[in-house]
Amino acid sequence: MQVLSIAGSDPSSGAGIQGDIKTFTVLGAYGFSVITAITSQNTTKFFDVQPVLPSIIKSQLKSILSDFKVDAIKIGMVYNKKTIMAIHAELRNVKVPIILDPIFESTTGGILLQKDSISYFKRLLMPMAYVITPNVFEAEKLTNVKIRSLADLKKAAKMIQNMGARCVVIKGGHLQRSKVIDVLLEGNRFYTFSHNKIAFVGHGGGCTFSAALCVNIATGKKLKDAIKSAQEFTLQSMKNAAKLGKGLSIVRQKRIDSIENDLSHAIKQFVGIERIHEYIPECQTNFVYSEKNPISTVNILGLEGRIVKTGKLVTIAGILKYGGSRHVASAVLQMTKKFPSIRSALNIKYDTETIEKAIAKRLSVSSYDRNAEPQKVKNKEGKTISWGIKNAIKTTRMPPDIIYHRESIGKEPMILIFGENPKTVLTKLRKIVR
Numbered sequence: 001m002q003v004l005s006i007a008g009s010d011p012s013s014g015a016g017i018q019g020d021i022k023t024f025t026v027l028g029a030y031g032f033s034v035i036t037a038i039t040s041q042n043t044t045k046f047f048d049v050q051p052v053l054p055s056i057i058k059s060q061l062k063s064i065l066s067d068f069k070v071d072a073i074k075i076g077m078v079y080n081k082k083t084i085m086a087i088h089a090e091l092r093n094v095k096v097p098i099i100l101d102p103i104f105e106s107t108t109g110g111i112l113l114q115k116d117s118i119s120y121f122k123r124l125l126m127p128m129a130y131v132i133t134p135n136v137f138e139a140e141k142l143t144n145v146k147i148r149s150l151a152d153l154k155k156a157a158k159m160i161q162n163m164g165a166r167c168v169v170i171k172g173g174h175l176q177r178s179k180v181i182d183v184l185l186e187g188n189r190f191y192t193f194s195h196n197k198i199a200f201v202g203h204g205g206g207c208t209f210s211a212a213l214c215v216n217i218a219t220g221k222k223l224k225d226a227i228k229s230a231q232e233f234t235l236q237s238m239k240n241a242a243k244l245g246k247g248l249s250i251v252r253q254k255r256i257d258s259i260e261n262d263l264s265h266a267i268k269q270f271v272g273i274e275r276i277h278e279y280i281p282e283c284q285t286n287f288v289y290s291e292k293n294p295i296s297t298v299n300i301l302g303l304e305g306r307i308v309k310t311g312k313l314v315t316i317a318g319i320l321k322y323g324g325s326r327h328v329a330s331a332v333l334q335m336t337k338k339f340p341s342i343r344s345a346l347n348i349k350y351d352t353e354t355i356e357k358a359i360a361k362r363l364s365v366s367s368y369d370r371n372a373e374p375q376k377v378k379n380k381e382g383k384t385i386s387w388g389i390k391n392a393i394k395t396t397r398m399p400p401d402i403i404y405h406r407e408s409i410g411k412e413p414m415i416l417i418f419g420e421n422p423k424t425v426l427t428k429l430r431k432i433v434r
Contacts, residue, residue, distance in 0.1 A: 007076030023211035044247030046110030054086035071218035101210035127164030202249035266422030350413030
């Protein structure tokens with residue numbers, strides 16, 4: 001996963017290019033950068049700013065886009081109309097989701113977008129944005145609307161969308177004393193997100209949110225889930241802030257859970273497999289990855305929703321959460337009791353041809369008969385999968401790659417693919433879906 005930040009340089013490393021790269025790295029993405037301006041600031045004061053020549057901005061963009069695959073782009077500080085025009089000239093035909101973060105002023109008091117450039121920002125950058133992420137102050141600047149309520153937030157979001165941005169997130173942290181209320185406008189539908197306000201007077205929160213959102217969109221998450229995840233990450237970064245200088249605290253990004261990072265990448269790859277919709281069962285698909293030596297499904301990460309199909313489209317519904325999966329997680333939990341190295345699995349639709357192909361590819365296959373399930377197991381909610389996996393591996397010396405069961409009364413047949421990690425699960429899956 002590779003993402004690009006187009007922004008100003010912040011020598012305090014709280015925001016700007018330096019802050020974005022920290023967020024990208026912690027979230028497991030490789031970050032490219034195009035610098036638009038050099039600022040001189042610290043935690044107490046904004047000293048100076050010098051824009052980068054438009055020709056250098058264009059050259060930086062060409063150097064990145066001509067050599068690397070970029071999965072998402074974040075645009076932050078652009079400072080003046082010449083910078084805006086240079087960025088527009090290079091990105092107007094690029095088919096990559098753009099996260100536009102309006103940055104008008106620094107928390108240390110500096111002007112980061114010249115007043116005579118706002119019209120260029122609206123006309124050239126906003127129509128390129130997949131999503132724009134202003135706070136209340138920035139939304140007021142863009143719309144000339146005073147925002148005092150949730151209704152005002154929604155009104156401003158609609159106005160900003162009409163300026164060209166496909167989706168709009170207005171961060172309402174400055175709206176209420178005790179609650180943070182954010183609004184998302186996606187298409188014609190509004191969503192609201194809220195959490196308790198924390199005592200934070202610091203530097204870098206806005207950049208952290210938009211950079212995290214950029215990574216989440218690059219992984220293929222649905223926008224609503226991408227925003228929720230970015231908010232949680234930003235909140236933790238604010239709680240983890242440190243007073244490194246004499247003034248404002250600086251956000252510190254907490255290193256991502258490697259289990260979440262690996263599973264998130266694998267899910268993105270899964271939904272991108274050609275004709276994968278043909279392998280999604282009626283109950284849909286989940287993909288899980290466990291901590292070492294799990295005690296319960298609470299130690300196993302999975303989608304709180306599912307990977308679902310609509311016609312030939314496959315989408316990710318829900319966010320990754322420990323304890324988010326019940327059935328596939330229960331299968332992994334039972335498997336790890338005998339084979340601790342097996343910590344990941346996903347389920348696909350049962351088909352005899354798929355099983356035959358797996359055997360032909362020399363994958364080890366086991367099964368169990370749900371019709372033989374004891375009544376006392378049937379009567380206990382959530383015990384069927386554990387019973388089935390236990391029986392399927394009872395006599396095996398090595399962990400099977402695949403365990404399946406055929407149809408029984410009221411129960412859909414299913415194939416489970418197991419592996420040491422999500423990457424090995426996908427390797428096995430690809431052998432049988434080609």
